């Protein structure tokens with residue numbers, strides 16, 4: 001009995017020391033990435049909705065390694081347990097399978113609200129669900145923030161600018177969005193999510209932060225998200241022609257995921273409650289790439305030109321992207337190659353599902 005008691009005391013002590021980075025026994029130090037020790041005063045309880053997705057899992061890594069207690073909430077619509085599996089079992093980490101459309105009752109200090117499909121094939125697959133996630137889901141998270149006095153950061157998007165008529169786009173621009181087009185479930189969902197944040201701020205005193213995120217790429221991104229970076233990498237690695245939609249004269253800005261994560265954390269811990277663009281402003285047109293190209297019809301409501309203005313983030317957060325496009329692309333190409341190797345045995349790469357539609361005659365709009 002006494003033996004058992006001492007065994008459990010020693011093993012608990014070793015686990016605590018190992019999690020706080022004091023122990024370097026090979027077996028123990030291999031299990032989790034190193035985690036800083038933060039005093040109780042500095043350590044925060046942080047909720048990340050959509051934390052098993054592409055951006056959310058990198059944000060989880062940063063906040064865990066900084067020494068915070070992180071709870072990831074995800075319904076695994078587009079996220080994967082594999083993205084956060086290296087933290088499962090760590091005393092500072094919790095993974096909850098939960099849909100944000102349902103209320104959540106936990107105690108937290110900060111909420112990074114990322115839950116929402118992000119790529120066109122994923123958010124157009126079930127537009128009603130995308131709307132519910134961005135509206136009811138955001139209301140639920142703001143309600144939680146109000147109840148526990150937490151600060152909430154909304155992962156908004158450059159899509160709130162729609163197909164912009166003003167260049168470059170700074171945060172004062174109200175946007176140019178088609179409210180009944182195929183992308184509206186996402187664009188308008190995010191616009192109303194921003195509106196909800198400011199209603200809760202003004203009416204209830206909830207502290208909010210709004211990040212308008214532009215195209216982001218890096219490891220763990222969805223290989224079949226239908227966007228230009230993943231399309232081109234996958235096609236190039238598989239020796240297929242690169243597909244360009246429309247004339248190919250569209251422009252986009254891209255940022256590497258580690259830059260975005262640093263921007264999100266800076267914004268959360270700043271005193272800036274108005275929206276902030278987060279992106280690398282160097283912009284490119286797909287036609288600047290020399291390769292065999294196949295032209296396809298333009299997608300409806302696809303923005304023709306994106307040219308972000310990030311002066312606000314630079315001046316007010318002291319943040320700017322540091323990873324050059326080429327360096328980020330090389331890391332991402334390595335990730336895609338590894339994933340393709342994993343899948344080589346069954347030659348299976350999941351394709352995006354076609355949008356859900358009821359059979360029969362489409363209803364007329366009045």
Ligand SMILES: NC(=O)c1ccc[n+]([C@@H]2O[C@H](COP(=O)([O-])OP(=O)(O)OC[C@H]3O[C@@H](n4cnc5c(N)ncnc54)[C@H](O)[C@@H]3O)[C@@H](O)[C@H]2O)c1
Nearest residue numbers: 050053054055075076077078079099100114115116118216
């Ligand atoms: N990646 C980008 O380029 C980009 C650009 C602009 C904005 N954003 C925003 O950043 C956030 C994260 O994007 P991402 O690229 O990591 O996408 P992602 O699809 O990889 O991650 C979204 C996560 O949210 C989860 N989720 C979706 N609906 C949910 C629900 N109802 N309840 C709980 N979890 C739910 C998914 O399972 C997934 O894990 C999104 O809000 C997105 O709109 C991303």
